[in-house]
Every structure is written in structure tokens, then in C-alpha cells.
Amino acid sequence: MNFLVLKFGGTSLVTPELRERVASKIIAAKNEGYVPVVVVSAIGRQGDPYATDTLINLVKQANREPSEREMDMLMSCGEIISGVVMTATLQTMGCPAVFLTGAQAGIVTDNKYSQARILKVQPNNIIKYAKEGYVVVVAGFQGVAEGGETTTLGRGGSDTTAAALGVALNAAYVDIYTDVEGIMTADPRIVTEAKALETITYDEICHLAHEGAKVIHPRAVEIAMQKGIPLRVRPTFSDGPGTLVTSLGEVYKGSIDITRDRIITGITYISGIAQIKVNSGADGFQQQRRMFRALALAGVSIDFINILPESVLFTVQDEIAEKAVKVLENAGYAPEVITGCAKVSAVGAGMSGVPGVIADIVEAITKNGIQILQCNDSHTTVWVLVRREDMESAVRALHRQFKLAH
Structure with missing residues (x-):
């Protein structure tokens, strides 16, 4: 069977008109010879009556700290409501459809409430209904632990x-439908000339997602990549082709020199960051080990780490900066802190081994009068730390520097 998995987010399902548009896309896929399996999120966003955040706020009126078990039962309701309504819409349009919860669809997880990880999928029910001619609609975001929870x-x-x-x-594709045209070269709210990419590698989209891009979750990309299932990030509100997420070889098929094809793929950002600098003295590495151990024991997660012989730089989220500082002071250090920072990232599989990328990034940012507080790189990503007020200018500067609008 030629399965096609289609996932629709909550903003695609808010009104009857939008649900009919979604149903038309599902029916079109069926008419193209695919066997559609549809995954839905809860309808709408915070404030909408059936959104997950709305349900959470409802129970917290009765108990500000409800148990994790009951919270998971509550949070699973949004997708069940969404799935039943979407199934009814398909049925009304003449398309046989059936709804399955995560448990009924065979999504088996560990028992960590609110952050469960999928252990295995037993899709027997899905295959049975698909063979009977039904479009199967599955509640996203939920599963069942082996004990039945x-x-x-x-x-x-x-x-x-x-x-x-x-x-x-073993689907032909997994289609993730969103309210944008695909994976963009930058946030279009910041860069008006940002464009949708035709193709991108699994590795690139994972890095973009980890560094702030919110179109698709990196865990989903990692799962698809393990079996080489191509992902397509597609627009709900138009008929555009979206962006194909696949292997490096498929993205650059037919290219002579990938480093000249596309050095940088996209620019993204994360704000709300604090930079912490600690002078560790002559006994640097010993002191740094002690410092990192103190932070770890206190449950402080750190990022963007630069280690020098007598000092160390790293970042934390703004909301835990005060806690990190207290931990360090209690351990005998005198940290220097800059709050209100942002990490701007340039991501591209083609940058590996290409000279001049860092030079271009530094030039683009500094010629716009922006101070770089910190810089680091990997084989696919270069990160720069700037002040929050400079973040949007830095994103636009890098987008221009690497001609991503062309």
C-alpha cells in the first residue's frame, strides 16, 4: 500500500472552512493513488475553546498543581476532539474515514508523562482500516505506555x-502542513524577502529547528531520517509545493560542486538569552570542571560554550540567569552577566571546508554596527551572540550577505 502521512496543525483546523480545505487536500491525495493517514493537532491556539493551553488553564482553576497523570489525560483531549471533528468533515464530503486515538493507532511510549518518547509503533489497526477503504485520522501528540496509561x-x-x-x-512521504509556504530562508516577519526553499537536508532542518525555527520539530526529522522517509513541509492555505526534506545526495543530485551551490541554507535565531563569563584563574581547567559540575548538580542547562585557558563563556536562558549566578557565587566565582541577548545562527550543509564563511559573517554583522559578543561554529552551523536589540538587524544582514533571496 502506498501510504502518505499528512499532519495538520491546529491553525489549519480552526474553522469549518479550513477543515473543508484540509479535507480537500486529503481527498486529492487519495485520488492521486496514495493511502492517506492523517495526523491532527488540537484545534487552534491558546484562547481557542479546544486548544491544549485552554484545557490546561481550565483544570488549573481547580488545582494549580494537578498530577502529571491527570494532566496527560486532559491534554490528550484536544487532539481527540480535533480528530473526531476532522473525521466527521471527511465523512460529510463523501470520504469514508475513521478516527483512532494514539493508543488505538499503536503508538507505544515510555511512561514519562508530558515528555514521553515513542518506543514502537504497532500499526495493525491503521492497516486494517486502510485495506477496508477508510482514510484513517489519528490523534497526534499522544500514545499509551505499556501499562495502559x-x-x-x-x-x-x-x-x-x-x-x-x-x-x-514505510510511507512514500510525510507531509507536514503549516501556515507558511515551506521552510523559509529566514523568518519572513523579519526578512520580507525571505523565500521558501525547494529542498533541504535532514541535517540542515534539524539544526534550523534546534536553533529556533519552529516549522517542524527536530525529533520528527530525526525519526524520519533513520529510515530515509522524505518529509515535505507544505502550505495549508495555498497549493504551493513546499519544501522537500531529504538526504544530502537527493538535495544536491546533479550538482558538480555542492559548496558552490548553497553555502548557507537559512538564518534563524533564539532570543531571551543571557551570557555569563567566569574567570577561572591560573588553575583554569580544574576550576572549570568544578564550575560545570556545580551548575549540573543545580540543574542549570548551559549552551554556546567557549572554553579558554583562564576563562569560560556560556549562555543560559534569561529566566534562569539569576539562579546560575547564585550557584556560581556560592561556589566562589564572580560571574559577569549580560542579559537580553540573542543567538543568531547561519545553517548550511555546504559550508563545511569552505574558507571565508566566518569572515563573511563577521563582516556582514560588524559593518552594520553590531557587536558580536561570542561566536562558535560546527560543520553545518555558525552561531553569533548579539544583544537582543541587534538581533533582527543581524538576521537581515546575514540573509543579504549570503544572497538567500536569489
């Missing part, structure tokens, strides 16, 4: 559900 998968859980089903069913 309802679990939820955390942020981006519906993307993860779709990818896991795509792997289990």
Missing part, C-alpha cells in the same frame, strides 16, 4: 507522531 509527547508531539507513523508504514 495515556501519555503525551511534549512540544512538537504531533510532528513526532506523523514521522513515527511514516516510518512504521
Whole structure:
């Protein structure tokens, strides 16, 4: 069977008109010879009556600290409501459809409430109904622990559900529908000339997602990549082709020199960051080990680490900066802190081994009068730390420097 997994987010399902548009896309896929399996998120966003955040706020009126078990049962309701309504819409349009919860669809997880990870998928029910001619609609974001308890998968859980089903069913594609035209070269709210990419590698989109791009969850990409299932990030509100996420070889098929084809793929950012600098003295590495151990024991997660013989730089989220400082002071250090920073990232599989990338990045940012507080790189990403007020200018400067609008 030629399965196609289609995932629709909550903003695609808010009104009857939007649900009919979604149903038309599902029916079109069926008419093209695919066997559609549809994954849905909860309808709408915070403030909408059936959105997950709305349900959470409802129970917290009765108990500000409800148990994790009951919270997972509650949070799973949004996708069940969404799935039943979407199934009814398909049926009304003459398309046989059936709804399955995560448990009924065979999504088996560990027992970590609110952040469960999928252990295996047993898609027997899906295959049975598909053979009977039904479009199967599955509740995203949820599964069942082996003891029978309802679990939820955390942020981006519906993307993860779709990818896991795509792997289990050996789907031709996993289509992630969003309210943008695909994976963009930058946030179009900041860079008006940002464009949708035709193709991108698994590795590139994972880095973009980890560094702030919110179109698809990196865990979903990692699952699809394990079996080489191609992902397509597609627009709900138009008929555009979207962006194909696949292997490096497929992205650059037919290219003579990939380093000249596309050095940088996209620019993204994360704000709300604090930079911490600690002078560790002559006994640098010994002191740094002690410092990192103190932070770890206090549960402080750090990022963007630069280690020098007598000092260390790293970042934390702004909201835990005060805690990190207290931990360090209690350990005998005198940290220097800059709050209100942002990490701007340039991502591209083609940069590896190409000289001059860092030079171009530094030139683009500094000639716009922006101070670089910190810089680091890997084989596919260069990160720069700037002040929050300079973040949007830095994103635009890098987008221009690497001609991503062309």
C-alpha cells in the first residue's frame, strides 16, 4: 500500500472552512493513488475553546498543581476532539474515514508523562482500516505506555507522531502542513524577502529547528531520517509545493560542486538569552570542571560554550540567569552577566571546508554596527551572540550577505 502521512496543525483546523480545505487536500491525495493517514493537532491556539493551553488553564482553576497523570489525560483531549471533528468533515464530503486515538493507532511510549518518547509503533489497526477503504485520522501528540496509561509527547508531539507513523508504514512521504509556504530562508516577519526553499537536508532542518525555527520539530526529522522517509513541509492555505526534506545526495543530485551551490541554507535565531563569563584563574581547567559540575548538580542547562585557558563563556536562558549566578557565587566565582541577548545562527550543509564563511559573517554583522559578543561554529552551523536589540538587524544582514533571496 502506498501510504502518505499528512499532519495538520491546529491553525489549519480552526474553522469549518479550513477543515473543508484540509479535507480537500486529503481527498486529492487519495485520488492521486496514495493511502492517506492523517495526523491532527488540537484545534487552534491558546484562547481557542479546544486548544491544549485552554484545557490546561481550565483544570488549573481547580488545582494549580494537578498530577502529571491527570494532566496527560486532559491534554490528550484536544487532539481527540480535533480528530473526531476532522473525521466527521471527511465523512460529510463523501470520504469514508475513521478516527483512532494514539493508543488505538499503536503508538507505544515510555511512561514519562508530558515528555514521553515513542518506543514502537504497532500499526495493525491503521492497516486494517486502510485495506477496508477508510482514510484513517489519528490523534497526534499522544500514545499509551505499556501499562495502559495515556501519555503525551511534549512540544512538537504531533510532528513526532506523523514521522513515527511514516516510518512504521514505510510511507512514500510525510507531509507536514503549516501556515507558511515551506521552510523559509529566514523568518519572513523579519526578512520580507525571505523565500521558501525547494529542498533541504535532514541535517540542515534539524539544526534550523534546534536553533529556533519552529516549522517542524527536530525529533520528527530525526525519526524520519533513520529510515530515509522524505518529509515535505507544505502550505495549508495555498497549493504551493513546499519544501522537500531529504538526504544530502537527493538535495544536491546533479550538482558538480555542492559548496558552490548553497553555502548557507537559512538564518534563524533564539532570543531571551543571557551570557555569563567566569574567570577561572591560573588553575583554569580544574576550576572549570568544578564550575560545570556545580551548575549540573543545580540543574542549570548551559549552551554556546567557549572554553579558554583562564576563562569560560556560556549562555543560559534569561529566566534562569539569576539562579546560575547564585550557584556560581556560592561556589566562589564572580560571574559577569549580560542579559537580553540573542543567538543568531547561519545553517548550511555546504559550508563545511569552505574558507571565508566566518569572515563573511563577521563582516556582514560588524559593518552594520553590531557587536558580536561570542561566536562558535560546527560543520553545518555558525552561531553569533548579539544583544537582543541587534538581533533582527543581524538576521537581515546575514540573509543579504549570503544572497538567500536569489
